[in-house]
Amino acid sequence: MRIVLLGPPGAGKGTQARRLSERYGLPVIGTGDIFRDHAARGTALGLAAKEYMDRGDYVPDHIAVNMVLERLDQPDTREGFILDGFPRTVAQAQALEGALAAGGRPLSAVLNFKIGDEVAVKRLTGRLVCPNCKRVYNLNFKRPRVEGICDVCGHRLEARSDDDEATIRRRLLVYRKETQPLVLYFWERGLLRDIDAEAPEEVVADRTIEALSDLLDLEA
Ligand SMILES: [Zn+2]
Incomplete structure (x- = not known):
């Protein structure tokens, strides 16, 4: 199962990625981790x-694509x-799909986690990681039991x-501008499902499994 997760900062993608990883035994490949490792x-x-990244900009395609494709060559994938x-x-999606198609392992599903900007800002200020x-806490509404x-x-x-x-706010703006065409691209290919991600973690997790089952004809 080869899954892509889309969604703005604060949509809870990382949390849902970890849950999917535990459920299906698949590695989570985050560009942030790959970039930090390099x-x-x-x-x-x-x-x-x-x-x-230090300027809050996205990494240019050729750099990101090379790093990710190198990572997808590892045996755990x-x-x-x-x-x-x-x-x-x-452009990144096309490079990714081209490389995966060449290896006979096309994408299975693209899940698009949706939240409004105000919710994203509220979730992201006061965030602790x-x-x-990689668990995420928040000083406003998900505090750790022991401070820090x-x-x-x-x-x-x-x-x-x-x-x-x-x-x-700048990252959200850049995100919307850059990923809207990407959402359309995957949607047109029949690979994408939207997930309302403003709900609590457990509810979003159930919606995620439902969307995957729908795309892959799996038992939920
Ligand atoms: Zn920990």
Whole structure:
């Protein structure tokens, strides 16, 4: 099962990706993680990508595509994968689909998580992330039991450095502009389902399974 997750920052994509990963035993491939890995190793691709990310811009297609395709060559993606945050543009989608078609493993489903800008801003300000297990907390409405400590693994939580309101609004604007054509592209190919993601996590999880079942004719 090869799944792409779309949705603006704050839509809960990361959370739903983790749940799908546990349910189906597939790796979650996030471009953020790939970029950070390259940046930490100081690769040329990583350094180039970091410059764009630090400005709140998206990484240019050729850099992102090369990093993701390299990752999709790893053996853990043989049974499938969950792509979170890629593709961002129609050009990236075409490059991805071309490479996957060449390998005889086309995409199975594209899930589009939808939320309004005000909900996104509310969710993203005050966000804390566990760098170890990737769980997300929020000082406004999903506080950890012990201040600054992950409930699940006990690691110290970190604030996302790019999550001030002006940056968030800019990222949302860039997101809408860039991904609207992408949503249409996948929709026209019969691969896409919209998911209303303003509901609580559990409800969105049920909607996600329903949408997948609908696209793949699976038992829910
Ligand atoms: Zn944790």
